[in-house]
Amino acid sequence: MKKLLLGAFVIAAGFFSTANAQIQEGNWMVGSSIISSNFGLNTGGGYQIGLEPKAAYFIKDNVALGGMVNLNFLKTGKGEATQFKYGVGALGRYYISPGEAGVDNLLNHGRWFFEGNAGIGGTSIENGNSTTGFVYGIGPGYSYFITPNIGVEGLVKYNGEAGFGNTPYNSNITFNVGFSIYLPTSHAKRIANEVK
Structure with a gap:
């Protein structure tokens, strides 16, 4: 019974702990926005369906x-x-630490972040x-960790x-919903070796 209670406590502590390990130096983030709402500024608004695959490496804690x-x-x-939008480019993210700039993370289960990107793309109408x-x-944006390595994300951009x-x-504001998977470097190397 003691082992069962100890195991439950360890799981609960891990579940409710602040998300730190995922966004440490040397880890990878892989994910995608899947759907978004488009609030047109100089064009009409509407809904978008598409993919925005992204991958980033944490060059230091909280920075990818x-x-x-x-x-x-x-x-x-x-x-x-109907419009088709396409593009490719660089991406950067900065995750806000708990208590930084007066921001506390929702339920200590995720992280607020800022995302920026730049590249080449276009629109075909x-x-x-x-x-x-x-x-x-x-x-x-905000990444809510549903498991220690998977986050559901919302992003206003x-x-x-x-x-x-x-x-x-042309410009617009979008609200994007997606997910990200956070992999420690050792786990990412193992996956890469299995693919070879």
Whole structure:
């Protein structure tokens, strides 16, 4: 009975502890935003369905650098043209420590973060203008850890597109929902060796 109670206590302590081990130097984050709402600033808003795969390496505690790909379909309203957004670029994340800047983490089960990205991308509009150019985004997010290594994420992001084509500049604010998997370097190396 003592072993059962001790085991339950250890599991509970691990479950309710602050998320630290996932975002330490040397770990990897792999994930994707899956769906998002688009609040158009100089264009119509709507819902997007797509993938934004991202991978980043923690160069030091709370700081991750990596890359991302953007593949989204956007429909701004009934009867409106369908848009396809694409892009590839660099990604950076900074996770806020508990108590930093007066921010406490929700239920000590996750972390607030800021994400920024920059790269090349564009928009292709059905029967309309298309553009390719410099794309960037920045915004706050929250990763809620449902297990020690898996986080469900919400991210509000300002996105800009400085086009070289028919549309000189386009911007919007999106609310993205997705997930991330946090892997210690030793675990990531083992997975890579199994794939070979």
